[in-house]
Amino acid sequence: MNKDPILNVKELSTSFKTERGVVTAVDGVSFDLSKGEILGVVGESGCGKSATAQSILRLYDEKQTIHEGEVWFEGQELLGLRPSEMDKVRGNHISMIFQDPLSSLNPVFTIGNQIAEAILIHKKVSKREAYARVLELLRLTGIPAPEKRVNEYPHELSGGMRQRVMIAMALACESKVMIADEPTTALDVTIQAQIMSMIVELNQKLDMGVILITHDLGVVAEVCTRVVVMYLGQVVEEADVKSLFTRPLHPYTQGLMKSIPQLDCDRSKPLHVIEGTVPSLHHIPEGCRFAPRCPFADDLCRSKMPPLEQYGSGQKARCWHAETISEKGEAIRA
Amino acid sequence: MPEHENEKRPLLEVKGVKKYFPVRGALGTTVQEVKAVNDVSFEMNRGETFGVVGESGCGKSTLGRTILRLTEPTAGQAIFEGTDVFAMGPSELQSLRQDIQMVFQDPYSSLNPRKRIGAILEEPLNIHNIGTPRERTEKVLRILDTVGLQTDHYYRYPHEFSGGQRQRIGIARALMVEPKLVVCDEPVSALDVSIQSQIINLLKKLQQELQLTYLFIAHDISVVRYISDRVGVMYLGQMVEQAPTEAMFADPKHPYTRALLSSVPEPKLDAKRERIVLRGELPSPLNPPSGCVFHTRCPMAKPECKKVLPVKKELSAGHFVSCHLY
């Protein structure tokens, strides 16, 4: 990929002060987003993918949160900006859509009002111009009869429609980057298909970079160009989507892929299982964080944390035994 | 009922079940009805898993809860081992609770946060007066082992467990009364992917060991396919297609089933499947479309579909469809 990165996350760490001590939800995460790329951030609960996204936009209460590292966007380092300057970035240059569209929209304002607000906060335009843009955005996100919908309230719309409204708000200021945090998890599979294809279309049409946070590897396979896999606050693997699915290097990635029942799997065999459970962030294991659950772990793994190593063609993995494992293990069919 | 007769007939015959929820107007009268389950029929044989799949609003969860009479049915019959569950009186229903049990979706609210696990698991035995106190404790300890938990978990509280472990406890609780039929209502939807496979394997293992029959309700099609012997697809309160799993996935007949199966994103890099995109939105169950409920979104709708309700036909052994195309 020769495209210039528009967003650089460098060794980002986010810790929260809790009653039981300081908890580090994001620990030294780095990745780049190029223009027009769809980057998938995959992981299960507790891996820190949502926390990473919220840290990029500094959405946490900074009295209880400690950020370390750097986030570079268009020559500015976001974590060091004054709050008033950060306000100008949010929603304007970098926008975000969330998982549950119902609770993300204000129930007492019409959707037209809320989309217009997204515009009026950042651009000095008249209300009339803002509303014209609102209609344009509703059409862009495939909402039929936008003139009528503009005056409707969130509860009058279906889940899929609400998510389209959220996307319209995110596009209001023609952001260069959109962060989508599990945008379709709460939606039905047929609606999910519609929304994802719309996101891809917008990404191509507007050349907008997308960070797609999800736990669904199926969505990743269909939509993403590159993928970052997270586990317990760290990046454990990074690859372009083809490499990830043909030759996953990290045992966690391999385990995840194998444990998902696919539509053509053998129904008589038990599903592959990753033993154990994700440890709590208060009890992070010594050494490699995945070692307690890894079928290939040895003493080295349990005592020393592996660094994120490069393995050719932009693929990275955080594992002492990445190469030997993928040679021994079954290749995942493309 | 003589034993050999029980072996032959289906364990559960669901016939024409309807569940409508009234919507009350200003003066308390019923103004409209939400037709959550609208004439569903199917059969379940002993020892098999019948999967029910569909999107939100299709009525699959309501179907499960109606069969257990956690909510009272509006019409129809549910014949369990020869007796109609819907016609049972309070004492018969009480003993039915030892035959049909349920595993719930949300591991975080399905356990009383103030009770220890041991107490939660002993309660079913207390309710039905099974065994002496010592026998109950022993049974609980055995069940903890069966579902993959440890003895010392007996004295812990739910909040000390992860989602997957809580779901194991929920399964254990359902098994305490040694039921014949277990209705699993989205048992793995709220769990992480890597934990889902653990629980699915557990359910399968328990089915073999304890000769259980499962009604497995879920929206995740891959999971339903994996665990079910037969599958029913629901849309807006009706079961539009049912078939043995292999037949359903190899050759889905109903246009909705086809669209549904084509929308599942798969974690592999196949050439792009032909995705069938449905027009429009899901109609409201307050006012389901006339004729075939699917006609407003069906890519193959004919004029007849709007006017006439399709009849359920058996296309091949055990493969039923309700559609005018056949």
Add this chain to the structure above:
Amino acid sequence: MTSSTENIDLHAVKTALRKEHNSILLRQIMSNRSLVIGFVIIAFLILVALFGPLVIAHDPNAMNVLNRFAPPSATHWFGTDNLGRDVLSRVIYGARISMGIGVAVAIVASLAGLIVGVYSSYYTRLDHLLMRISDGIMAFPGLLLALALMAALGGRASNVVLAVSIVATPYIARVVRSEALALKEQTFVEATRALGASDTRIIWRHIAPNTLSSLIVQATFIFAEAIIVEAALSFLGAGIPPPAPSWGNILSDGKTYIYKAWWMTFFPGMTITIAIIGLNLFGDGLRDLLDPHSSKTKN
């Protein structure tokens, strides 16, 4: 494995776990400033109420006409009143009376409110009836209603408890009812019904225990309210009959002489204020401790 060895293992496990749970709880309690300060104040006042009368130098009812209106001094820390009675002794005795009434009201209103609350949440028609009655009671300003009830019932300590409990019960019933309504929708209640549990079992073993944390917090506030209402009733002459030194009565005695002998109103007033502050702090601290949703950090 024999069943007896299993039981022995379990007992050791139970004790170990109990210790673990208790130490976590202790840490949470000690880090909660409101709770600790409130508790200290209340504990002090309770000790005063229980043991104060045993250590005071003067008889609260002993009149000494020669020493009327004496300002605070070494022998009379709070001075003397219009009849020469030692104000400190009266306030200490008054603690017994006023706080005793406060506790009694809190307990009675809690029991009644719990029953009304859980049954209302479970049975709709009963709910309509009970809630309309509650609304009726709450429509009256509490003090006026208590006054009216006292006029009807007659001035006795037990009637004060009854009257104030009637006024307070609807507030507890509402809190319990709203918790119970939310609990009723929780999956574990449905699961217990699926197991075959009767309504009574569900109400008392599953729903009611889960409302206790809100109930206790509300009860501490009712305790505080009851002290104030009793003081007001006695102040107006409709509460505990004098010469019993309830805090309200002491205040009432002092109101005519407020310019001449400020200590007659100041000290009982201060004591009431401190008691209320202590109770409110304790209630707030308790709510923070018991209610996981009120935590302020976003994680």
